[in-house]
Amino acid sequence: MTDNRDPIIPVRFIAFVGQRSIVAARCIRSGVEELGLGTTLFAECLFWLGFGKYRHQTVRVPTIFEQMMEIGIFAIPIATVLSFAIGITLAMQGIALLKTFGAESQVVLAVALSVVREFSPLIMGILVAGRSGSALAARLATMNLSQELDALRSMSINPVRFLVTPTLIATLIMLPLLTFWSDIITLAASALYTWNQLGMSFQAYGVTTLGILNANHIMHGLGKSAIFAVLIVIIATLNGLFVSGGAEGVGRATTRAVVLSIAAIIITDMLFILLVTQS
Amino acid sequence: MNRHPPFPSGLPNSPDNKEKERIIEVENLVVQYPGNPEPTLKGIDFHVYSGEIMVIMGGSGSGKSTLLRQLIALDKPNSGSIRLFGKNIVKIPPLDLHDLRLRMGVAFQGGAMFNSMTVGENLLLPLREHLNLAETQMEIMSRMKLSFVNLDMSTLDKMPSELSGGMLKRAALARAIVMDPLLLFCDEPSAGLDPAVSAAIDDLIIKLRDALNMTIVVVTHERTSAFKIADRITILDRGEILKVGTLDELQNSKNQRVQDLLIGNAENVDVNAWL
Ligand SMILES: Nc1ncnc2c1ncn2[C@@H]1O[C@H](COP(=O)(O)OP(=O)(O)OP(=O)(O)O)[C@@H](O)[C@H]1O
Ligand SMILES: [Mg+2]
Numbered sequence: 001m002t003d004n005r006d007p008i009i010p011v012r013f014i015a016f017v018g019q020r021s022i023v024a025a026r027c028i029r030s031g032v033e034e035l036g037l038g039t040t041l042f043a044e045c046l047f048w049l050g051f052g053k054y055r056h057q058t059v060r061v062p063t064i065f066e067q068m069m070e071i072g073i074f075a076i077p078i079a080t081v082l083s084f085a086i087g088i089t090l091a092m093q094g095i096a097l098l099k100t101f102g103a104e105s106q107v108v109l110a111v112a113l114s115v116v117r118e119f120s121p122l123i124m125g126i127l128v129a130g131r132s133g134s135a136l137a138a139r140l141a142t143m144n145l146s147q148e149l150d151a152l153r154s155m156s157i158n159p160v161r162f163l164v165t166p167t168l169i170a171t172l173i174m175l176p177l178l179t180f181w182s183d184i185i186t187l188a189a190s191a192l193y194t195w196n197q198l199g200m201s202f203q204a205y206g207v208t209t210l211g212i213l214n215a216n217h218i219m220h221g222l223g224k225s226a227i228f229a230v231l232i233v234i235i236a237t238l239n240g241l242f243v244s245g246g247a248e249g250v251g252r253a254t255t256r257a258v259v260l261s262i263a264a265i266i267i268t269d270m271l272f273i274l275l276v277t278q279s
Numbered sequence: 280m281n282r283h284p285p286f287p288s289g290l291p292n293s294p295d296n297k298e299k300e301r302i303i304e305v306e307n308l309v310v311q312y313p314g315n316p317e318p319t320l321k322g323i324d325f326h327v328y329s330g331e332i333m334v335i336m337g338g339s340g341s342g343k344s345t346l347l348r349q350l351i352a353l354d355k356p357n358s359g360s361i362r363l364f365g366k367n368i369v370k371i372p373p374l375d376l377h378d379l380r381l382r383m384g385v386a387f388q389g390g391a392m393f394n395s396m397t398v399g400e401n402l403l404l405p406l407r408e409h410l411n412l413a414e415t416q417m418e419i420m421s422r423m424k425l426s427f428v429n430l431d432m433s434t435l436d437k438m439p440s441e442l443s444g445g446m447l448k449r450a451a452l453a454r455a456i457v458m459d460p461l462l463l464f465c466d467e468p469s470a471g472l473d474p475a476v477s478a479a480i481d482d483l484i485i486k487l488r489d490a491l492n493m494t495i496v497v498v499t500h501e502r503t504s505a506f507k508i509a510d511r512i513t514i515l516d517r518g519e520i521l522k523v524g525t526l527d528e529l530q531n532s533k534n535q536r537v538q539d540l541l542i543g544n545a546e547n548v549d550v551n552a553w554l
Binding site for chain 2: 146
């Protein structure tokens with residue numbers, strides 16, 4: 001009996017490995033496909049922006065401003081609250097940690113660099129993904145299911161030109177600006193806590209921070225947030241445009257858009273740092 | 280101002296139809312959705328003359344919506360050709376498709392009004408996007424179309440979600456004709472409405488043909504409205520054309536399946552009468 005069974009086990013193992021590899025290969029393939037679709041979509045947006053008017057598909061500036069209000073200006077209250085909380089938290093953690101080395105006053109350095117290079121772009125990216133990425137995905141998915149996108153096409157209004165490109169431009173402008181705003185608020189909050197704990201004056205904090213930070217640090221953060229902006233809009237659009245399955249599908253598309261764009265933001269952030277610090 | 284640039288009409292003027300231009304010519308159209316074992320449209324041939332109301336009838340799943348999507352160039356067929364105003368829309372340069380689309384209007388089944396805009400903005404959208412006119416002039420144009428479909432001017436400031444089913448269909452019709460198209464497509468214009476409202480919409484469609492001389496293609500389940508408005512009827516059955524002709528011609532047809540579909544004997548037609 002054992003003689004009969006033994007050969008089966010390796011076969012089963014091979015079958016198992018084979019199946020898993022097929023699943024993995026499918027995931028990779030669909031991932032690569034989505035990457036390709038995303039790149040095409042981004043290129044299409046740039047095409048409409050540059051050459052739309054030769055195809056009677058002009059990207060309207062007022063629509064971009066509307067989207068800028070929606071994505072940037074209306075997000076300022078929540079962005080401010082989040083940044084303030086992050087600033088206080090970082091200062092608390094920094095002072096507590098540095099106290100063990102007796103180097104509390106170095107908190108200014110730690111906070112300044114980590115906020116400008118990491119925390120502000122990340123937190124604002126995640127905020128915009130949750131607020132505007134989800135809204136865009138839900139909007140496109142609903143319009144797709146209610147045939148509104150078909151109606152646009154039938155009127156010779158390209159949906160990518162009309163709906164996606166303005167949002168992309170608006171996010172590209174507003175996310176870095178929100179990040180810059182977040183830099184200021186987070187550092188101010190940190191200064192407030194440091195003044196309260198260590199008695200360091202606002203002015204001293206500010207001067208020290210400005211001495212540490214240079215344009216490169218700030219551009220690093222703002223550059224990253226511009227990349228995040230593209231990721232958020234493209235991922236939301238892909239999920240919205242390829243929706244299927246009624247109201248439930250809209251929910252799924254929205255969730256997927258938010259989860260994927262946050263994942264993409266964090267992974268891109270890591271890759272970005274790897275690239276920048278290696279070179 | 281010339282809003283409709285002269286279109287080269289490569290129409291074969293066959294001797295028997297010299298006086299009637301063929302606005303739509305469909306030849307051997309095959310459409311198969313990926314993943315489906317059978318084609319949804321299995322080689323369709325028909326044409327629509329200028330100024331007529333062509334009704335496309337057929338049971339559920341016979342491929343009516345698929346055909347309509349092809350006619351308005353939303354999807355590409357697997358093979359075959361569709362000519363609108365003599366232009367093959369299967370292989371058409373983007374700018375020509377743009378010109379073509381300015382001359383046709385589509386009223387979708389669910390209305391497909393843009394829900395984030397008021398009805399007025401819905402009507403103004405194509406005008407604003409494609410015409411270089413003063414705002415007041417465009418407003419006048421959209422008001423004219425709204426009164427044409429017998430909607431009150433107060434509807435302009437309402438959101439589509441605030442309209443009743445019949446009002447929504449009428450608003451969608453108004454949006455479809457706001458650019459004064461030469462060719463109008465309606466998907467189930469009177470489905471799901473009570474008989475009086477449905478009859479009013481049928482009258483509207485006839486009025487569009489008579490007053491504005493539009494060529495109109497209507498997809499519908501409803502036999503009563505089809506018989507009332509149609510100049511000719513195309514019967515679609517499981518992806519194939521069973522018969523094309525006037526109501527008289529269809530009623531005199533010897534084909535049993537045509538008779539079944541006309542009087543509603545076929546099982547799928549009975550179901551559709553409820554939809
Ligand atoms: N996007 C799609 N993908 C795959 N199959 C489809 C798709 N759309 C339609 N079909 C199939 O094509 C066939 C015809 O569908 P279609 O919607 O054209 O029918 P219909 O005549 O409009 O029916 P109804 O009167 O119920 O609307 C159906 O069997 C349907 O399952
Ligand atoms: Mg249908």
